[in-house]
Amino acid sequence: MVTTEAAIALGSVVAVLTMAVGGFAALLTQIAAVDAAREAARVAAVSGVDAGADAGVASLGAKPGEVTVDFNGTSMTAIVRVDAPGLPNWAGIELSAEAVSRAEMGVGG
Secondary structure (H helix, E strand, C coil), rough: CCCHHHHHHHHHHHHHHHHHHHHHHHHHHHHHHHHHHHHHHHHHHHHHHHHHHHHCCCCCCCCCEEEEEEEEEEEEEEEEEEEEECHHHHHEEEEEEEEEEECCCCCCC
């Protein structure tokens, strides 16, 4: 009787710990996405759209994601989308971040 209850309790503890680790990994990935968006917008404001996108991808490191930088005439907008860690792609959950920086004089799309 006690072994059955212990097995159920152990399974519950493992499930909760797995969710906690997954949530922490998602938090770290979101922070990386925010940092990458900020870096991409900052570099794009000084060096142009292509350089900003390259800087955003480099800032993401090994995390698979997509960095887009748009120029609207006065500012650069960087959007970073990263798949949530530990979940399959078909789950459709992605993390994203956006940053805007005013373009320097003479810098265009």
